[in-house]
Amino acid sequence: MRLDILRSLNAERAARRAAVVVTDIATGAQRFVAAVDVDADPLRDVLLSHLRSGKSGMEETPQGRVFLTVHVPPPRLVVTGAVHISQTLAPVARLLGYDVTIVDPRTAFATPERFPDVRLIPQWPDEALPPLGVDRYTAFAALTHDPKIDDPALLHALSRDCFYVGALGSKKTHARRLERLKANGVAEAALSRIHAPIGLAIGAVSPGEIAIAIMAEITASLRLAAAPSLPSSAGQERQIDLPSSGLQPNAHPPAGHGRVAAGGG
Numbered sequence: 001m002r003l004d005i006l007r008s009l010n011a012e013r014a015a016r017r018a019a020v021v022v023t024d025i026a027t028g029a030q031r032f033v034a035a036v037d038v039d040a041d042p043l044r045d046v047l048l049s050h051l052r053s054g055k056s057g058m059e060e061t062p063q064g065r066v067f068l069t070v071h072v073p074p075p076r077l078v079v080t081g082a083v084h085i086s087q088t089l090a091p092v093a094r095l096l097g098y099d100v101t102i103v104d105p106r107t108a109f110a111t112p113e114r115f116p117d118v119r120l121i122p123q124w125p126d127e128a129l130p131p132l133g134v135d136r137y138t139a140f141a142a143l144t145h146d147p148k149i150d151d152p153a154l155l156h157a158l159s160r161d162c163f164y165v166g167a168l169g170s171k172k173t174h175a176r177r178l179e180r181l182k183a184n185g186v187a188e189a190a191l192s193r194i195h196a197p198i199g200l201a202i203g204a205v206s207p208g209e210i211a212i213a214i215m216a217e218i219t220a221s222l223r224l225a226a227a228p229s230l231p232s233s234a235g236q237e238r239q240i241d242l243p244s245s246g247l248q249p250n251a252h253p254p255a256g257h258g259r260v261a262a263g264g265g
């Protein structure tokens with residue numbers, strides 16, 4: 001690999017930006033294509049397909065046979081809410097190659113005992129999220145069902161071009177959420193990016209099943225050429241145990257759990 005290509009590649013990787021090295025099989029000539037330049041490239045469609053899959057490979061093109069070496073940042077999942085759904089969502093996401101971070105100021109729930117081997121940040125989102133460098137290779141899920149925690153986090157995620165943004169709650173809950181976010185200056189186009197009720201409609205009821213539905217929807221958003229208007233986990237209200245809300249900053253939650261509706265329709 002040429003030194004100038006290696007330098008460009010290292011710079012993009014350090015900044016968590018995708019890139020492709022295109023090698024002409026016939027001549028051995030190589031060129032570097034940063035993700036930001038793909039739309040103007042003659043191999044646009046082929047490059048986009050490989051960037052979506054994250055896989056390198058051989059392609060026959062009008063310019064001849066080429067090998068595409070794809071460099072894509074590892075995906076990340078940031079969750080607000082150290083809740084029961086997160087206890088399944090975190091290990092499943094890690095199994096799929098995601099770097100998982102859970103943000104929740106309620107320190108009685110955000111514990112290593114409940115979330116072994118998962119990065120926990122027991123802070124409010126306005127403190128925890130900016131240092132994380134949330135970007136377009138980050139999926140974000142708001143799961144606390146508490147507007148004081150989820151709303152600021154959603155504002156941050158929408159401003160950072162996350163490839164997926166989802167939020168727990170029924171259609172009625174989400175309608176109220178949209179009004180609050182709109183009052184904070186969020187444009188309709190950005191609001192329409194929120195997947196809510198969160199997760200694909202697979203009939204999920206238990207926290208574990210809801211976690212699988214969420215991860216399936218995240219995968220579709222990451223891998224499909226144009227994420228279709230897939231159904232969400234609408235349907236009936238699902239009653240499950242989740243940490244109670246209504247906490248003030250720096251306060252510890254009570255020992256018990258509240259009963260709230262999770263991701264219903």
